Amino acid sequence: MRTFILRRLLFAIPTLIGISIITFVIVRLAPGDPIRLFTFGSRATNEDIEALRHLYGLDQPLPIQYLDWMLKLVHGDFGQSFIYHTDAAALFIQYIPNTLQLAVVALTIQLLVGVPLGVIAALKRGTWVDGFIRVFGVAGHAVPAFWLGLVLILFFAVQLKWLPSQGILTVGKDPWDFLDRLKHMLLPAYVLSLTGIANYSRLLRTETLEVLSQDFVRTAHAKGLNERTVMFVHALRNALIPVVTALGGILAGLIGGALVIEQVFSWPGIGRFTFAAAIAKDYPVIQAGVMISALLLVVSYILRDIAYAVVDPRIGVK
Amino acid sequence: MSHPRTGRALIAALAASMLVATACAGGTPSASAAPSTAATATAAASEKPQQGGRIVEGTISDIATMQPVLVNDTASGRITGLIYDGLVQQDAKTGEVKPKLASYTTSTDGLTYTFTINDKANWSDGKPIIAQDWLTAVTAVGKSATTVRKSTFQDVVGFNDLCAPASSQCKATASTISGVTIDPASPKKFSVKMTKVSCPAILDLGGATASPMPTQVFGKYLTATSKAADFDTAPENTNPTVFSGPFKFKEWRKGDQVILSKNDAYWQGSPNVDEYVYKVVANSTAITTGLKTGELTFGSIVAKDLADMQTVDSVKITKYQSLGYTFIGWNTASPTAVGLADKRVRQALAYGIDMDAVIKAVVFGEATKQVSHHVPVQWAYPSVALEAYKYDKAKADQLLKDAGWIKGADGILAKDGKKFNLTIATNSGNTERETLAQVAADQYKQLGINAVSKPEAFQGLVTKLTTGDQTLEATIIGWSLGGDPDPYQIWHSSQIPDPAKNVTGFGFTYFKDAALDKSIEQGRNPTDGNCSTAARKANYETFNKILNENQPYNFGYSNNVLAVSQKTLQNFAPASFSTIYNVHEWWIKK
Numbered sequence: 001m002r003t004f005i006l007r008r009l010l011f012a013i014p015t016l017i018g019i020s021i022i023t024f025v026i027v028r029l030a031p032g033d034p035i036r037l038f039t040f041g042s043r044a045t046n047e048d049i050e051a052l053r054h055l056y057g058l059d060q061p062l063p064i065q066y067l068d069w070m071l072k073l074v075h076g077d078f079g080q081s082f083i084y085h086t087d088a089a090a091l092f093i094q095y096i097p098n099t100l101q102l103a104v105v106a107l108t109i110q111l112l113v114g115v116p117l118g119v120i121a122a123l124k125r126g127t128w129v130d131g132f133i134r135v136f137g138v139a140g141h142a143v144p145a146f147w148l149g150l151v152l153i154l155f156f157a158v159q160l161k162w163l164p165s166q167g168i169l170t171v172g173k174d175p176w177d178f179l180d181r182l183k184h185m186l187l188p189a190y191v192l193s194l195t196g197i198a199n200y201s202r203l204l205r206t207e208t209l210e211v212l213s214q215d216f217v218r219t220a221h222a223k224g225l226n227e228r229t230v231m232f233v234h235a236l237r238n239a240l241i242p243v244v245t246a247l248g249g250i251l252a253g254l255i256g257g258a259l260v261i262e263q264v265f266s267w268p269g270i271g272r273f274t275f276a277a278a279i280a281k282d283y284p285v286i287q288a289g290v291m292i293s294a295l296l297l298v299v300s301y302i303l304r305d306i307a308y309a310v311v312d313p314r315i316g317v318k
Numbered sequence: 319m320s321h322p323r324t325g326r327a328l329i330a331a332l333a334a335s336m337l338v339a340t341a342c343a344g345g346t347p348s349a350s351a352a353p354s355t356a357a358t359a360t361a362a363a364s365e366k367p368q369q370g371g372r373i374v375e376g377t378i379s380d381i382a383t384m385q386p387v388l389v390n391d392t393a394s395g396r397i398t399g400l401i402y403d404g405l406v407q408q409d410a411k412t413g414e415v416k417p418k419l420a421s422y423t424t425s426t427d428g429l430t431y432t433f434t435i436n437d438k439a440n441w442s443d444g445k446p447i448i449a450q451d452w453l454t455a456v457t458a459v460g461k462s463a464t465t466v467r468k469s470t471f472q473d474v475v476g477f478n479d480l481c482a483p484a485s486s487q488c489k490a491t492a493s494t495i496s497g498v499t500i501d502p503a504s505p506k507k508f509s510v511k512m513t514k515v516s517c518p519a520i521l522d523l524g525g526a527t528a529s530p531m532p533t534q535v536f537g538k539y540l541t542a543t544s545k546a547a548d549f550d551t552a553p554e555n556t557n558p559t560v561f562s563g564p565f566k567f568k569e570w571r572k573g574d575q576v577i578l579s580k581n582d583a584y585w586q587g588s589p590n591v592d593e594y595v596y597k598v599v600a601n602s603t604a605i606t607t608g609l610k611t612g613e614l615t616f617g618s619i620v621a622k623d624l625a626d627m628q629t630v631d632s633v634k635i636t637k638y639q640s641l642g643y644t645f646i647g648w649n650t651a652s653p654t655a656v657g658l659a660d661k662r663v664r665q666a667l668a669y670g671i672d673m674d675a676v677i678k679a680v681v682f683g684e685a686t687k688q689v690s691h692h693v694p695v696q697w698a699y700p701s702v703a704l705e706a707y708k709y710d711k712a713k714a715d716q717l718l719k720d721a722g723w724i725k726g727a728d729g730i731l732a733k734d735g736k737k738f739n740l741t742i743a744t745n746s747g748n749t750e751r752e753t754l755a756q757v758a759a760d761q762y763k764q765l766g767i768n769a770v771s772k773p774e775a776f777q778g779l780v781t782k783l784t785t786g787d788q789t790l791e792a793t794i795i796g797w798s799l800g801g802d803p804d805p806y807q808i809w810h811s812s813q814i815p816d817p818a819k820n821v822t823g824f825g826f827t828y829f830k831d832a833a834l835d836k837s838i839e840q841g842r843n844p845t846d847g848n849c850s851t852a853a854r855k856a857n858y859e860t861f862n863k864i865l866n867e868n869q870p871y872n873f874g875y876s877n878n879v880l881a882v883s884q885k886t887l888q889n890f891a892p893a894s895f896s897t898i899y900n901v902h903e904w905w906i907k908k
Contacts, residue, residue, distance in 0.1 A: 031778025033785075036822075040780045041798075042390055043807065044466035046822045047485050055463050083382045085464055085550055094572050150603070158610055165607045168574055171374050171595045175571075266599040268573030276380070276573075281777055 008305065012298040016291070020073075023290040024066050027283055034058070034082055034281035056082060056283075069287065078291070079284035083277075088284035092270065092292055098168060099258050099269035101181075105189040106257075110196030115243065117197065118204020119236065125209065133201055140198030145257060149191045149264035156187060163187055166266035188265040192257050200243060207239035244307050252297055367888065371906035372593040376605040376617030380573050380598045385555035386529050387458045387465050397576055397596060399526050399898060401563045403585075405433055405452065406524035408801055410893035410900075413696060414851075415520055419447065419562065419585075422524065428515040428847040431523060435506040439585040441532050442561040447585075449500040449508035451530035454537060456495065459528075460488075463546035470522045474498070475511040482546065493542045517842055517849040518802035525801060532560040564589045564902040574598055590905035609633055609882045615906075616883035616890060620750075621684040624880055636881040636892055639695055642798035643688045644751065645874040646742065646758060648791075651828035655740050655791040657733070657767075662721040664869035668707040670714030670765045671758055677875050680753045685875040690862040691805055693876045695894040697851055698803035698841075698858040704866040714765055723766075731766040739768045744794035746773035751794045754874075758794075783826040786815030793826070794874075801895070803858060804842050809865070811835050829870035837861040 035052045044052075053059045057068055072079060078089035121133040157165035164170060164184050173180045211217060212235055220230045259271030266272075270289060277285035379393040386398040407418040420433040439447040456474070459467050460481035471477040472487055475497025482490035501507035510523055522528065535558075539549040558567045564586070565578035576596040580589040597614060599605055606623040608614035610630050619627055627635060648658045648667070657663040673687045689707055692699045723731040723738055731738040742759055744751040755771035762769035782790055797808065807813055811830045813823035841857035865871070881892045889903045 031775055031781070033781045034777075036781045036784055037777050038390060039466050040784065042466040043469050045469050045487070046820065047487065048466055048468060049822070051483065051485065052464065052466075080551070084556070085383065085388065086556060091572070098573075153607060158607060161611060165611050165613060166599050166604050167597070167613075171575060171597060171613070172372055172593070263600045266604045268571070268598070272600065273573050279777075 005302065005306070008302045012302070015298060016294060019294045020070065020287075020291060021066070023287055024069065025062075027281075027286050028062060030281070032281060034283060037281050038082065073291070078288040081277075081285045082282045083280055083285070084282075088282075088288040089292065091285060092273065092289045095268065095270040095273045096292075098267065099262070099271060102185060102189055102192060102258060102261070102267060102269060105185050106192035106196065109189060109193035110200055111243075113193070114197040114200025115204055115240075117201035119208055119231075119239075121201060121205040122208035122212065123231075125205075130205075133205070137198040137202045140194045143194070145191050145194070145260050146264050148194070149187070149261060152187050152191065153265070168268055184265075188261045188267055191264075192261045195257065196253070199246065203242055203246065204239060207242055208235060211235045211238045241308070244304060247304060247307070365888070365907075367590045367903070367905035368908055369590055369592075369905070371591050371908070372595060372615075373591050373887070373901075373904065373906070374595045374597050374613065374615045376597050376599055376608050376614035378599060378601055378605065381570070381576055381596070383555050384558050384567060384570075385552070386527050387455060387462055387467065387531070388550070388555060389527065390466055393596070393598075395526070396898070397567075397578070398529070399563070400565045400578055400594060400901065401558060401561045401567055401581075402526070402529040402531070403439075403562045404524055404526040404529045405435070406520060407526075407899065408521070408895040410891075410896040411695075413801065413803075413895045415524075418524075419530070420524065422520070424520075424849075428849055430509050430511050431520065432507070432509040433524065434504075435530075436585060437506065439506075439562065440583055441534075442566055442581050442583050443532075443534070443559075444583065445532075445534060445560075446506065447530055447562055448505040448533075450505065451533050452508065452528070453495070453498055453500070454533045454540060455528055455531040456498070457540050458531060458536060458549050460495070461540055461544065461546055462550050464550045467527060470527070473512050473514055473516050473519065474523075475513055514843055515847045515849065517844065517854055518804045521801045530562065532562075535560050565594050568593075584902060586902055589902040594901070609884075612884060615887055616881065619880050619882050621681040621878070621880065624682065624684065627880075627882055632885055633882050634885050634887075636883070636890075637684075637878050638881070638892065638894060639686060639693065640798070640877045640879045641693060641695060641800075641894060642796055643693060643874055643876040644685075644754065644794065644796040645688070646754075646872040647793045647795070647827050648870055648872070649788070649793075649826065649828060650870055651788070652791045653788055655738070656736065657721070657723060657731075657738050657740075658791065660721045661868055662717045663723070664872075665707075666714040666717035666721070666765065667762065668869050668872050669710045669717065671761045671872065672709040673707075673872075673875060674709070676754060676757050676761075679757055680750055681875070681877060684878040684880065686878075688873040688876045690866050690873060691809065691871075692803055692858060692862060693799065696799065696803050698855055700859040700862045701855075702859055702863065704862065707869075711764070718765060725766045729766055730768050737768060738766070739770075740791055741770055741772050742792040742794060743772045743774050743779060743790055745776035745779055747776070751796075755794050758872075784815060784822045784824065786817045786822070786826075790826070796874075803854075804838075805858075805861065806838050806842055809834060809861070810838050827870035829868060831864055831868065834861060834864045837864070 035049050035058065039049055039052070057065055060068070069079065078087065080086065081088045081091055084091055117133050121130045124130050153165050156163045163186055168181065168184050169175060169177065170180050217230060217235055220234045258269055259275060261267065262269045262272040263275070270293070274286060274289040277289065377393055379391065381394040381397050382391055383389060383394050384397055384401065386402055389395050389398055403419045405418060405420040406415050406422065408414065409416055419439050420435045422431055422433045424431055435447055435449065441447055456471060456477070457480065459465050459471060460477060463483070468481055468487060474495060476492065476495040477497065478487055479489050479492035480495050481488035484490045497511040499509050512519060535554050536549065536552065539552045556570065561567070561581055564581055564584045566581045568577040568579045570576050575598060578594040580592055582588045599608060602620045602623065605614065605617040606619050606627065609617055609619070609627070612632065627633065648664055649655065650659050652658050677683055677685045677687065686694070689704050690700060718731060722733045724733070726732045740762060742755045744755045746752065752771070752773050755773070759769040759771045779793065779795070783793060808824050811825065814825035814828055814830065815822050837857045837860040841854045841861065844853060881897070883890045886907045888905045888907055889900060891900065
């Protein structure tokens with residue numbers, strides 16, 4: 001197991017270097033000069049602007065800038081934000097818990113709703129229940145998240161005043177007030193989970209149908225096992241394998257989705273923060289954000305591979 | 319992304335700085351605004367203020383710092399304005415400079431300012447606010463590597479000896495500023511000597527961006543051996559501990575809210591409310607929603623949401639003209655749109671667009687047509703009549719014809735075999751400006767100009783404008799005019815970008831006029847030393863007349879600020895130059 005993990009981690013290094021180069025280049029290829037941007041409208045002189053560019057190392061050739069960044073990076077230094085004048089990584093990391101709690105709740109909803117829906121659809125195949133679930137699945141994919149978010153805000157916050165319209169906590173509430181936090185999370189987590197619910201229910205339906213038609217299930221039936229044991233012990237465990245595969249990429253999906261959701265619900269997470277940094281051309285923060293997200297993603301894929309082994313007895317780990 | 323906005327790109331200049339490009343359609347307009355004398359007086363003026371409660375201001379940008387020396391955005395400027403007081407302030411309605419933390423006098427030669435800090439003024443830790451604290455702030459500007467405000471103090475005698483790193487301005491040879499003298503008899507009294515008369519200086523020296531800084535906190539980062547980074551990355555810049563303003567910093571939940579609590583020791587009296595929360599939301603829609611649900615106490619909405627807001631009983635809407643304008647800047651030196659070099663063509667472009675109709679289409683009528691640089695609420699706005707450029711297509715056609723532009727068989731104007739093509743650029747994601755560019759292009763097409771609109775990323779546009787990129791023919795952006803009406807940075811010929819000489823600046827129309835330069839110089843550094851409003855106003859009349867006639871910009875329009883507050887909020891009376899000037903008097907009716 002240890003060699004397996006180590007090897008995976010080793011493979012992650014070239015991936016991360018590749019990502020670092022792509023990020024670095026894309027960030028700098030986008031039009032506009034960050035120093036010109038944040039001094040626009042100020043009384044900074046041309047000389048002030050050159051001095052700032054020198055201070056941030058932006059007057060160096062790109063390869064030197066990149067090497068400099070990497071050199072600092074291996075020492076854990078992501079550089080200082082142009083805007084905040086503080087450590088870029090520390091800034092970004094502050095926003096992770098906010099996105100993560102939203103993602104975890106959304107993921108929980110996805111699994112708790114999506115998996116049973118898929119199984120039910122498979123078991124009731126061809127009935128109106130199956131049809132309803134499938135239509136629901138298509139709708140989950142088709143409805144744009146930002147639109148649904150706005151509609152839900154209008155209905156539940158503005159009209160009914162049952163739920164808050166935005167933010168993570170009521171102003172003035174204690175950060176540990178979980179009930180208040182949950183109230184704020186309900187709408188964004190629901191919208192964020194919608195695509196996942198659709199995905200999982202469809203995936204589970206297909207997989208369950210396939211597994212149910214396999215020999216070992218027939219054998220299990222033949223052995224005289226009851227329906228429930230066949231379903232949950234034999235069939236479902238196998239049907240869940242592709243769900244685990246999908247889970248590995250879920251972080252990417254949730255972070256991507258969170259960017260939109262965070263904007264609609266004014267959720268102070270990494271999506272909104274990184275977006276703002278991109279607009280402001282705050283290079284160190286964008287780079288730190290992408291690298292940390294990439295690292296998290298790589299870790300999540302490694303965890304997925306380990307989870308495979310646990311779920312599927314056929315996959316061994318050396 | 320559903321709402322690409324320019325968020326933090328909303329770069330601001332505060333009281334002492336001069337101008338700002340408002341990049342964002344949905345941006346909460348900054349504190350600067352002009353009154354339309356909408357009924358802002360509250361019925362509760364005679365009532366006794368109730369204590370307690372919380373003000374929640376809705377905004378779309380998080381702050382970046384709480385250090386006035388480093389502030390370069392509207393959001394951060396709001397918070398530093400609530401926790402630190404400046405020596406002087408501008409009258410909220412007229413912009414006239416008035417004492418705040420200090421009273422001041424000017425010497426007869428106009429070269430020396432003497433400030434006396436109010437006896438009652440103490441820091442929140444009980445220590446008196448003294449002259450040294452102002453010197454600490456100015457020293458910080460001199461030593462900081464990341465401030466953009468060194469040029470603000472360049473005319474203070476001795477500042478350039480102190481400021482670092484060495485440059486054409488800074489010598490970095492002294493550890494004190496020779497032109498600043500603290501009265502030996504009173505630590506609260508000091509004088510500042512200038513190298514030349516500079517009319518905007520009083521706001522540079524005494525405005526919010528030069529607020530005294532607690533020496534007991536920041537002194538240790540500004541010793542003779544301190545490095546620039548010591549101050550620039552001081553923890554108290556983002557976690558301040560001692561205050562001079564009506565509120566004290568409590569907590570900054572990044573990306574979400576800044577929480578301030580009242581400063582009981584405030585020299586003008588403790589605020590009535592307990593807390594002031596600066597709540598960051600995603601966009602203008604979220605501000606409108608938050609005001610409707612009552613989650614926000616006040617905020618500014620965009621024009622498209624006004625009709626909706628007018629149906630809400632629980633809020634009060636205060637309208638006033640903003641201290642800025644949105645314009646189309648013509649590149650009079652464009653090698654591709656050569657017609658723009660001719661004054662008659664630019665005048666035709668003014669007559670040929672129905673700006674009143676545009677205002678209706680673009681901002682639902684919530685703006686005023688603008689034909690000069692200064693806006694009506696500024697004292698520098700000319701009293702003399704200016705050409706109003708009322709929509710007159712026939713006149714526009716005639717002017718184009720006079721200038722030699724004749725319609726070809728395809729209906730497109732041409733001169734010397736060259737067609738009149740015109741690309742109007744603006745920052746993408748800003749719906750208001752994109753619509754304006756579209757409508758303008760449509761109207762100019764009717765004149766026979768092959769006009770197209772071209773949205774571009776604001777980030778790239780800014781670089782092109784300031785560095786002299788000649789591919790831009792016409793550009794729609796906006797200025798937010800700061801405290802002093804000095805237009806030097808936008809209109810003086812020294813500010814015209816010239817890549818060959820490595821000169822950059824905001825003079826991206828390339829319009830140059832000796833009389834214009836002179837009027838700007840005389841309004842800024844008068845040779846007779848006369849900084850009176852009347853004398854300066856005369857210069858700005860000449861200045862605005864030249865611009866009005868020559869039309870290097872189509873001056874576009876000046877938006878109304880639409881401030882919305884809960885009816886429970888009392889004494890809230892935002893005006894032209896400030897929203898929070900009387901925040902310690904606000905109270906919430908229960």
